[in-house]
Each structure stands twice: as structure tokens, then as C-alpha cells.
Amino acid sequence: xxxxxxxxxxxxxxxxxxxxxxxxxxxxxxxxxxxxxxxxxxxxxxxxxxxxxxxxxxxxxxxxxxxxxxxxxxxxxxxxxxxxxxxxxxxxxxxxxxxxxxxxxxxxxxxxxxxxxxxxxxxxxxxxxxxxxxxxxxxxxxxxxxxxxxxxxxxxxxxxxxxxxxxxxxxxxxxxxxxxxxxxxxxxxxxxxxxxxxxxxxxxxxxxxxxxxxxxxxxxxxxxxxxxxxxxxxxxxxxxxxxxxxxxxxxxxxxxxxxxxxxxxxxxxxxxxxxxxxxxxxxxxxxxxxxxxxxxxxxxxxxxxxxxxxxxxxxxxxxxxxxxxxxxxxxxxxxxxxxxxxxxxxxxxxxxxxxxxxxxxxxxxxxxxxxxxxxxxxxxxxxxxxxxxxxxxxxxxxxxxxxxxxxxxxxxxxxxxxxxxxxxxxxxxxxxxxxxxxxxxxxxxxxxxxxxxxxxxxxxxxxxxxxxxxxxxxxxxxxxxxxxxxxxxxxxxxxxxxxxxxxxxxxxxxxx
Amino acid sequence: xxxxxxxxxxxxxxxxxxxxxxxxxxxxxxxxxxxxxxxxxxxxxxxxxxxxxxxxxxxxxxxxxxxxxxxxxxxxxxxxxxxxxxxxxxxxxxxxxxxxxxxxxxxxxxxxxxxxxxxxxxxxxxxxxxxxxxxxxxxx
Numbered sequence: 001x002x003x004x005x006x007x008x009x010x011x012x013x014x015x016x017x018x019x020x021x022x023x024x025x026x027x028x029x030x031x032x033x034x035x036x037x038x039x040x041x042x043x044x045x046x047x048x049x050x051x052x053x054x055x056x057x058x059x060x061x062x063x064x065x066x067x068x069x070x071x072x073x074x075x076x077x078x079x080x081x082x083x084x085x086x087x088x089x090x091x092x093x094x095x096x097x098x099x100x101x102x103x104x105x106x107x108x109x110x111x112x113x114x115x116x117x118x119x120x121x122x123x124x125x126x127x128x129x130x131x132x133x134x135x136x137x138x139x140x141x142x143x144x145x146x147x148x149x150x151x152x153x154x155x156x157x158x159x160x161x162x163x164x165x166x167x168x169x170x171x172x173x174x175x176x177x178x179x180x181x182x183x184x185x186x187x188x189x190x191x192x193x194x195x196x197x198x199x200x201x202x203x204x205x206x207x208x209x210x211x212x213x214x215x216x217x218x219x220x221x222x223x224x225x226x227x228x229x230x231x232x233x234x235x236x237x238x239x240x241x242x243x244x245x246x247x248x249x250x251x252x253x254x255x256x257x258x259x260x261x262x263x264x265x266x267x268x269x270x271x272x273x274x275x276x277x278x279x280x281x282x283x284x285x286x287x288x289x290x291x292x293x294x295x296x297x298x299x300x301x302x303x304x305x306x307x308x309x310x311x312x313x314x315x316x317x318x319x320x321x322x323x324x325x326x327x328x329x330x331x332x333x334x335x336x337x338x339x340x341x342x343x344x345x346x347x348x349x350x351x352x353x354x355x356x357x358x359x360x361x362x363x364x365x366x367x368x369x370x371x372x373x374x375x376x377x378x379x380x381x382x383x384x385x386x387x388x389x390x391x392x393x394x395x396x397x398x399x400x401x402x403x404x405x406x407x408x409x410x411x412x413x414x415x416x417x418x419x420x421x422x423x424x425x426x427x428x429x430x431x432x433x434x435x436x437x438x439x440x441x442x443x444x445x446x447x448x449x450x451x452x453x454x455x456x457x458x459x460x461x462x463x464x465x466x467x468x469x470x471x472x473x474x475x476x477x478x479x480x481x482x483x484x485x486x487x488x489x490x491x492x493x494x495x496x497x498x499x500x501x502x503x504x505x506x507x508x509x510x511x512x
Numbered sequence: 513x514x515x516x517x518x519x520x521x522x523x524x525x526x527x528x529x530x531x532x533x534x535x536x537x538x539x540x541x542x543x544x545x546x547x548x549x550x551x552x553x554x555x556x557x558x559x560x561x562x563x564x565x566x567x568x569x570x571x572x573x574x575x576x577x578x579x580x581x582x583x584x585x586x587x588x589x590x591x592x593x594x595x596x597x598x599x600x601x602x603x604x605x606x607x608x609x610x611x612x613x614x615x616x617x618x619x620x621x622x623x624x625x626x627x628x629x630x631x632x633x634x635x636x637x638x639x640x641x642x643x644x645x646x647x648x649x650x651x652x
Contacts, residue, residue, distance in 0.1 A: 055619035082544060496586045500579050503582065
């Protein structure tokens with residue numbers, strides 16, 4: 001209490017001593033006032049999280065493992081912060097006992113523990129970012145529902161990959177052409193420049209007229225342009241070669257990615273879209289999308305339903321595949337018969353036409369003779385009948401061909417789907433984990449709410465840890481004896497508060 | 513935290529009248545034990561034997577106890593004067609009030625779904641599917 005200010009009244013007889021309004025130092029009072037605002041701030045944050053978390057119905061809030069939260073890291077960090085609370089209080093005790101060396105030692109230990117906490121925090125944040133779990137504009141990769149919008153987002157991402165690869169392949173082709181063409185141009189340029197220089201000196205030797213002046217200026221400009229182009233090529237050629245080498249090095253990988261993306265696009269995503277749009281069964285419409293979401297990013301609690309659906313789908317598709325093959329065989333047989341029939345009919349038609357022709361010729365020769373009018377009329381009727389039959393058979397052939405095409409397409413789709421099902425079943429931890437580059441959208445119920453609140457709370461807490469560490473660094477050069485114990489006490493109060501917040505964050509974020 | 517016997521310490525004396533390394537280590541051990549207790553709720557044994565809401569309540573109770581220990585001993589509130597009540601009691605009341613005010617509309621937002629809310633809310637897959645199955649069966 002050195003600030004009592006009695007020194008101003010030395011000259012009188014009365015020695016006045018001011019009592020402070022509060023039974024503590026001003027510094028401590030200010031720290032406590034500051035902490036009271038902090039308490040309200042974090043109480044609001046944590047309270048808001050509690051309400052959102054516990055208001056979410058069962059299975060609509062991500063479990064720790066759904067969002068790559070590891071309990072042991074949280075527990076470890078809790079332990080680290082508890083230890084740091086003890087060490088800062090020991091530093092204070094040492095300072096009060098006037099042992100500045102030991103006080104500094106404990107302060108350094110506290111600082112190191114704070115750094116360890118932040119290190120683990122960084123590890124955790126990195127794993128979230130790598131898995132695409134973070135708030136983002138215009139849209140994060142987290143989806144609330146495995147609905148048609150989710151499937152459309154998957155399609156967009158996969159076709160994006162395919163077209164990126166196509167673009168890169170085009171660029172590679174262009175560059176492959178450029179590294180042949182450009183050196184040829186580069187070789188030709190010095191000769192062209194020499195020619196121009198000869199022309200220039202010739203023009204210089206001649207008498208100068210306006211025309212020659214103009215021609216000279218023109219030649220000089222051409223020389224300058226060509227030289228500039230030569231210099232440009234000197235840069236462009238190595239750059240093209242470098243880029244080409246890079247593209248060639250990644251060509252196989254790129255091609256593989258494009259093939260995987262295309263395969264998924266055709267047999268997983270488009271299949272899902274078509275089934276979701278056309279199936280008469282509402283449960284199937286729902287489940288086919290849920291199964292896709294499960295393959296992209298498996299949530300443990302949907303495992304049973306998704307796998308059961310996929311097994312049923314596989315079985316019914318195998319049956320359908322057999323039926324379709326049979327149907328196709330029947331249709332092909334039918335088409336053959338129809339074609340044969342058509343050929344026969346055409347032949348017969350030709351015969352009848354010939355008969356009609358010969359009959360009419362004979363009729364013309366014996367113009368007065370009306371002995372065979374009925375047979376001519378019969379032939380004409382027969383011809384008409386055959387023509388009608390040909391038209392009908394042709395129509396039937398067309399219909400049959402259309403049906404065959406349709407059956408074939410469906411068979412192709414079903415076979416593609418059947419081929420991808422076992423492949424997907426083997427992808428144990430989801431497509432996003434299997435192919436890190438694929439970065440498909442994920443279905444995590446309340447995932448966005450979780451990511452926002454998680455980063456908000458742990459982020460604010462981490463900022464407080466950083467501020468605490470800065471204060472520790474500022475205290476370190478001081479001699480931490482009994483006179484300075486107040487500094488350590490106030491810093492300690494703040495640091496304990498940081499620990500206090502974590503005491504609530506740990507179970508809320510890691511264990512619920 | 514309330515310890516009325518030591519609440520009236522005068523300003524200059526409190527710094528020498530409390531604490532002690534032994535006490536701090538005791539609190540440290542208690543904090544470690546409590547942390548292990550809350551971590552224990554994540555074991556399969558606990559999940560299989562204790563209802564979820566009891567687990568949540570237990571963990572919050574453990575957290576509050578830990579917070580109490582830190583505030584009382586590490587932050588020395590045990591040995592502070594009566595101003596500590598001015599600081600802690602209103603803050604506690606306001607925190608509780610904040611949560612209580614949000615419970616009816618936000619916390620229980622999914623208990624009574626309006627159509628608009630249900631369309632824009634996350635819903636568990638299983639329930640929706642089962643509802644649809646039921647609707648299907650009702651139709652036939």
C-alpha cells in the first residue's frame with residue numbers, strides 16, 4: 001500500500017493516512033473488474049453453446065469422432081493447464097518469500113506449459129482444416145442433410161476435377177507444340193535480324209530523302225521488334241519447358257484422378273441422382289442419397305442403415321441385371337426374326353410387283369382381251385396387303401430396337417453400379433479419406449453450427465492464452481521479489497481464469 | 513467458497529495469512545482426480561450403464577467443482593473480503609438466467625416442430641426414414 005500518499009502532508013502537525021476504498025491494491029481491483037467482464041463474456045458464449053448443443057435432438061449434433069476431435073488431446077491439454085495453474089501459484093509464493101530465482105523458474109515453466117497447450121491446439125486446428133471442417137464463404141463443405149442439393153454438390157465437385165484435368169491436358173499439348181515451334185522461331189530470328197541490318201546499312205549509305213527516312217525508320221522498328229521477340233523467347237522457352245516438365249511429371253497421377261472422378265460421377269453420383277428422382281419408393285429415394293453421403297464421409301451412427309441398404313441394393317440389382325440380360329437376348333432374337341420377316345416380305349413384294357408389271361405388259365399387248373381382270377385386281381390387293389405388312393414390320397423393328405437400346409442402357413448403368421458397389425464397400429474411412437485430393441462435400445448434421453461454435457469458443461480461449469503468454473514474457477526480465485509479487489498475483493488471476501474457461505470447454509467440446 | 517471466518521481480513525494481512533505449497537498441491541491432485549472422473553464418462557462402461565442426461569449433469573457438476581476449487585484457492589477468493597460476493601453472485605445469476613431464457617425457444621427448438629422449422633432444421637436420418645415407412649404403410 002505504498003500509494004497512500006501521506007508524503008504531501010509532511011509540513012503540518014497532523015499526519016493524515018488515507019484508507020483505500022477497497023481492501024486491496026488498485027491493480028488487483030482493476031484485474032478483478034476486467035475479469036468480471038470476461039466472466040460475463042465467456043458465460044454468454046458457453047451458455048449459448050450449451051443451449052444449442054443440448055437443444056439438438058439425438059443424432060443431430062456431431063459426435064467428437066465425426067469431426068476429428070480426440071478426447072485424449074483435450075484431456076492432455078486440461079492436465080497441462082491445471083499444471084500451469086499450480087506453477088503460476090508457486091511462482092507467486094516464491095516471489096512473496098523473496099526468492100526471485102525460483103519465482104522466475106516457475107514462471108518459465110508456466111510459460112512453457114502455455115506453449116505446449118497452444119501447440120496441441122494447433123495440431124487440432126490443422127486436422128480440422130485438412131478435413132474441410134471450418135466455416136467458409138460462400139458455402140462450407142458441410143451439409144445438414146443428405147438431400148438432392150448435397151448430391152448435386154458432389155456432382156459439381158467431381159465434374160470440376162474432370163474438367164480441370166482436361167484443361168491441364170490441353171495445356172500440356174499446347175506446351176508440347178510450343179517447345180518445338182518456339183526454338184525454331186528463335187533460330188530463325190538472328191538471320192532475319194541480320195538481313196534487316198544489311199537493309200538498314202544499305203539505306204544509310206544511300207542519299208537521304210523523305211521516303212528513305214521513312215523506310216529506315218520502318219526497318220529500325222522491325223529490328224527492334226524482332227530483338228524484343230528474341231529476348232522474350234529467351235524467357236518463354238525455358239518457362240514453357242519447365243511448365244511442360246511439371247505437367248508431364250503429374251500426367252499419370254492426373255489421369256488416374258480423372259478416371260476415378262469419372263467412375264464415381266457415373267456410377268455413384270449420377271446413379272444416385274437418377275434413383276432419387278425416379279424411384280417410386282420414398283425410402284429408397286432417401287436411402288440412396290444417405291448411402292452416397294456415407295461413402296463420402298462415414299458417420300458411425302448411420303453405418304447400420306447405410307450398409308443394410310447397400311446390401312439390399314446389390315441383391316436387387318443382381319436380379320435386375322439377369323432379367324435385363326434375358327430381356328436383351330429376347331429382344332435381339334425378336335429383332336432377328338423381324339428382320340428375316342422383313343426380308344421375306346420385301347422379296348415377296350418384288351415378286352408381286354414383277355407379276356403386276358408382267359401382267360400389265362401382257363394386258364397392254366392383248367388390249368381388247370378382258371379375260372384376266374380379276375387376277376390383276378387380286379395381284380394389286382396382294383401388293384397393297386404386303387406393303388401394309390412391310391410398314392407394320394418396320395415399325396415393330398423400330399420399337400424393338402428402341403426397347404433394346406433402352407434395355408442396353410439400363411443394363412450398362414446397372415452393371416456400372418454393381419461394379420462400383422464392392423469398391424465402395426472397401427473404402428473403409430470414406431472417399432475423402434481414401435483420396436485426399438477429392439475434397440467432396442460432407443453430410444454432418446449440425447456440422448456448420450458445430451464448426452462455428454467450436455472455432456469461436458476455442459479461438460477466443462486461445463487468444464486469451466496468447467495474451468497470457470505475452471504478459472509472462474513481459475514479466476520475465478523483471479526481478480520477481482516480494483515487492484513485485486503484486487504483478488505476479490494479478491497475472492496469476494488472469495491465468496487461472498483462462499484455466500477456468502478451459503475447465504468448462506473440455507467436457508462440453510470433447511466429451512458430450 | 514464462502515468462508516466467513518476469514519472474510520474480514522484487513523488489507524495488508526491477507527497476503528501472509530493463507531496459501532502454502534501443500535494446499536496448492538492438494539488442490540492440484542483434486543483437480544487431476546476430477547478431470548479423470550469426467551474423462552471416465554467417455555468409457556464404454558459408463559456409456560452402457562449411465563443414462564446420457566445423468567452423464568451430462570455429472571460432467572457439469574464436476575466442472576463446477578473444479579471451477580470452484582480454482583477460484584477459491586488458486587485465485588484466493590477464500591481469503592478475500594466481502595466484495596467477492598458482489599462479483600460472483602450477480603455473474604452466476606446472470607449466467608443461469610441467460611441459459612434459462614434461451615431454453616424455451618432455442619434449447620427446445622425441436623420439441624414442437626412447426627412446418628417451416630422442420631424444413632430448415634437438421635433432422636436425424638433414422639427418424640425421417642421411419643416416418644416415411646409408416647406413411648407408406650398407412651397409405652396401403
